[in-house]
Amino acid sequence: MKIVLAARSPFNFQSTVHAHGWYQLAPWVWDEASHSLSRVEQLEDGRIVSLCFHGEGNKLVIETGERLSARQRDEVVHTASWMFALDADFEPFYARADAKPRLAHCRAGACGRLLRSPTLWEDVVKVMMTTNIQWSGTKRLVNALVQRFGEPSPDDPSCRTFPTPEAIARSREATLRKIGLGYRAPHLLKLARGVVAGEYDLDALKDPGLLTHVLRGRLLALPGIGPYAAHTLLFLLGRYDYIGVDTEAVRLVSKHFYDGRPVGEREINVVFDGWGEYKALAYWFWDYAGMGQ
DNA sequence: TTCCAGGGGTAGA
DNA sequence: TCTACCCATGGA
Structure with a gap:
């Protein structure tokens, strides 16, 4: 099944994917030969589907292995629109960047969008896994979490979904340490259990009506999230007032x-x-x- | 072997 | 608000 979505112009699939390192983190799989990005995703009704994305000019194309119901299709469209920030408007930024030699490439390159995860939960976990560690270590830890706690695809059991908060919350600190998280283990466990308990409402943080400094405070209140991580997450949420200093x-x-x-x-x-x-x-x-x- | 990574939490000033 | 110190693990 093929779904074609229009994006606000200018849009460039490849520049969005490669704007930061997320495309290298499980469960994403980047295929250099076909310039396509895939992942296994569990829908709200429990069905696990494989999604493959590529760009066609100003459009995002989604290929699914099997046919989806209308409800499932709507969910995939909604999630894809979020992940690729299809509605994002960078015109005010471009208007200023045009006049700056070092940023004049931004409009033509459609710079601004960063590939996001389907859920803020996944982005928070991944940003947490970038703290005080080299990039190769981040890839190793995220892969370990997916392999240990993700749900396998019925088509290819070697491909798994990103773990839900519930799956992590059922785990133990010793287990998380054992797969290499080290001192990050208690932070992730506290985050997961807090999300499951309703103490941290991550979906509410996507609300564009939230004032940026309020949102920043909520992010800083999450376990394992300090200034660098909070500012990086603000960027992913489309707030550009703070630089994630690493x-x-x-x-x-x-x-x-x-x-x-x-x-x-x-x-x-x-x-x-x-x-x-x-x-x-x-x-x-x-x-x-x-x-x- | 030593240092440090796409830092964060905590205690103490 | 700022600083010092500790934290697990693996790569360089």
Whole structure:
């Protein structure tokens, strides 16, 4: 079954997928030969389906192995629209970026969208798995969670869904430590059990009506989520007022704006302060590669 | 072997 | 609000 969705222009499937590393994390599978992205997903009625995405010009194309009911199709459309931020409008950012040489590539490249997970739960867990660890370790931990706690696809049992909060909540700290999470284990367990208990309502945080600083406070209240993780999640939620400062941000900004001198969060914010509500976009899509050295 | 990674929590000032 | 210290694990 094939579903074709129109996106707000400009849209570029590949630039959306490759804007950050999520496409390398399970259960996503990127196929370089066909330039398509796949994952196994469990629908609300319990059915497990395989979804394959690719781009056709300004459109997102979804292929499903089997036929879906009308309700299932609506759910897939809704989820895909969220994951690829099909309605996102970056025109105000482009209008400013056009005049800045290092950001003038953004409009033509349709920069701005970052691939999101179907649920904020999955994005929170994945961001948590990027803290104080190398990227190869993040991939290993996320894969371990999917293999250990995900539901297998009936078509191919080696492919699994991303674990639900319930599946993690039923686990034990020792089990999570054993699969390599280390000191992150109690944070993830507390998050999962809090979500199941209704203590943390992650879906409510998608509400565009929430003020950004209020949303930031709710994210910081989640276990294992500090400033870096909260700001990264704000970016995924379409709020660009804060930069997620990690070692990579420090390295880039130090090299390109401070002549290699040591910098902290304050110095990084100074550089992009003029971008206001587009600060994180300006930082993320700044063409550091074009600055030489 | 040592250092540190796409940091966060906590205690103490 | 800021700083010092600890935290598990694997890669470099």
